[in-house]
Amino acid sequence: xxxxxxxxxxxxxxxxxxxxxxxxxxxxxxxxxxxxxxxxxxxxxxxxxxxxxxxxxxxxxxxxxxxxxxxxxxxxxxxxxxxxxxxxxxxxxxxxxxxxxxxxxxxxxxxxxxxxxxxxxxxxxxxxxxxxxxxxxxxxxxxxxxxxxxxxxxxxxxxxxxxxxxxxxxxxxxxxxxxxxxxxxxxxxxxxxxxxxx
Amino acid sequence: xxxxxxxxxxxxxxxxxxxxxxxxxxxxxxxxxxxxxxxxxxxxxxxxxxxxxxxxxxxxxxxxxxxxxxxxxxxxxxxxxxxxxxxxxxxxxxxxxxxxxxxxxxxxxxxxxxxxxxxxxxxxxxxxxxxxxxxxxxxxxxxxxxxxxxxxxxxxxxxxxxxxxxxxxxxxxxxxxxxxxxxxxxxxxxxxxxxxxxxxxxxxxxxxxxxxxxxxxxxxxxxxxxxxxxxxxxxxxxxxxxxxxxxxxxxxxxxxxxxxxxxxxxxxxxxxxxxxxxx
Numbered sequence: 001x002x003x004x005x006x007x008x009x010x011x012x013x014x015x016x017x018x019x020x021x022x023x024x025x026x027x028x029x030x031x032x033x034x035x036x037x038x039x040x041x042x043x044x045x046x047x048x049x050x051x052x053x054x055x056x057x058x059x060x061x062x063x064x065x066x067x068x069x070x071x072x073x074x075x076x077x078x079x080x081x082x083x084x085x086x087x088x089x090x091x092x093x094x095x096x097x098x099x100x101x102x103x104x105x106x107x108x109x110x111x112x113x114x115x116x117x118x119x120x121x122x123x124x125x126x127x128x129x130x131x132x133x134x135x136x137x138x139x140x141x142x143x144x145x146x147x148x149x150x151x152x153x154x155x156x157x158x159x160x161x162x163x164x165x166x167x168x169x170x171x172x173x174x175x176x177x178x179x180x181x182x183x184x185x186x187x188x189x190x191x192x193x194x195x196x197x198x
Numbered sequence: 199x200x201x202x203x204x205x206x207x208x209x210x211x212x213x214x215x216x217x218x219x220x221x222x223x224x225x226x227x228x229x230x231x232x233x234x235x236x237x238x239x240x241x242x243x244x245x246x247x248x249x250x251x252x253x254x255x256x257x258x259x260x261x262x263x264x265x266x267x268x269x270x271x272x273x274x275x276x277x278x279x280x281x282x283x284x285x286x287x288x289x290x291x292x293x294x295x296x297x298x299x300x301x302x303x304x305x306x307x308x309x310x311x312x313x314x315x316x317x318x319x320x321x322x323x324x325x326x327x328x329x330x331x332x333x334x335x336x337x338x339x340x341x342x343x344x345x346x347x348x349x350x351x352x353x354x355x356x357x358x359x360x361x362x363x364x365x366x367x368x369x370x371x372x373x374x375x376x377x378x379x380x381x382x383x384x385x386x387x388x389x390x391x392x393x394x395x396x397x398x399x400x401x402x403x404x405x406x407x408x409x410x411x412x413x414x415x416x417x418x419x420x421x422x423x424x425x426x427x428x429x430x431x432x433x434x435x436x437x438x439x440x441x442x443x444x445x446x447x448x449x450x451x452x453x454x455x456x457x458x459x460x461x462x463x464x465x466x467x468x469x470x471x472x473x474x475x476x477x
Contacts, residue, residue: 071420092233099420100234
């Protein structure tokens with residue numbers, strides 16, 4: 001497809017995924033180009049026992065650095081950050097990360113909506129939020145916050161998603177900017193701003 | 199919190215509200231991490247049916263009951279017994295053998311909220327035959343949470359998780375030895391409480407009150423900014439005896455402590471540190 005020219009700078013990309021998310025991310029994250037300027041935040045719902053190795057699993061496949069977040073970590077460009085299991089991941093002033101053990105939202109901790117809402121407050125129109133496959137409806141409220149803040153909203157085409165409910169819940173709620181297949185999202189990544197020397 | 203979009207929080211109003219709370223009620227949230235505070239206050243605005251934080255501020259200034267309830271939104275969190283079993287296993291296997299060498303033990307569970315961690319500690323010490331010569335200080339700033347902690351009554355639905363955690367932590371007995379069930383609640387054995395002192399203490403405004411061999415403060419620092427983290431860690435440093443132990447949450451760090459070099463990693467994966475130097 002012709003990649004939509006991103007009409008503005010994107011300094012942060014927030015990604016949420018649930019059931020089927022590991023497979024989707026295994027395709028998407030390696031497509032992030034070296035020299036990427038944006039910071040990338042990922043909330044992936046996983047059973048707690050399985051979730052702590054995400055950075056380890058994804059790092060060898062990715063072309064940009066991958067990290068598990070620790071409390072108060074500064075946010076660097078060109079880096080993929082995974083929410084730690086059983087904590088909410090929030091973007092705080094700075095920008096830096098904050099973690100919380102507040103109650104689950106939409107039965108989820110980490111919650112996609114919590115990440116999206118706090119990232120929207122920090123990055124406003126410079127945030128791109130991407131909601132992928134999953135059951136349930138975590139992320140829909142967050143997409144609405146991103147939309148309201150002027151950020152770019154993208155959902156995986158429900159027909160292609162292993163579980164269509166999550167992207168569909170966002171579509172039911174707001175006028176999402178783009179509904180794309182994983183292939184199209186990978187093309188979109190190619191259009192992201194990079195540092196010159198990369 | 200439900201799936202409604204949180205009300206927008208204006209930063210000027212946020213600062214004013216925090217200042218109003220501090221000056222009126224002497225609770226100091228000025229160095230709490232803003233992102234969490236914003237979310238919690240957004241939830242409180244929905245609860246109190248306020249469209250703006252200024253409206254909420256006006257109510258909390260004029261209605262003390264509103265503040266009492268707001269404090270719940272700003273501070274309370276629910277924990278589990280033996281949350282992160284590997285932490286308790288590390289305490290049991292690596293720290294307890296050293297604690298045993300002291301004739302009497304003092305342990306500080308800082309930010310105990312509704313008490314799950316303090317009771318977990320008491321059960322662990324009982325299993326290790328140390329509880330009788332131990333005193334656990336369990337502190338928090340929230341009076342309602344402290345009352346709940348003192349009551350030692352928990353939702354029975356959480357017991358299977360507690361039991362599983364306890365077993366994974368290397369528990370030597372059955373958790374059911376320590377509670378009795380009534381309807382949908384369990385009440386913890388009162389004898390566990392004999393060696394726990396629940397009290398009001400603020401890591402933001404109060405000072406050290408005792409010398410202790412172990413401080414356990416987990417998932418409390420995440421709610422603080424770097425300055426307040428540093429203050430809290432200074433308190434822990436001052437409270438700890440020579441070679442005393444500090445346990446923090448699995449995703450927390452000592453980076454912002456002015457004493458960062460004074461704590462040596464003792465059980466790295468489980469975030470247990472030992473004080474070096476000092477007295």
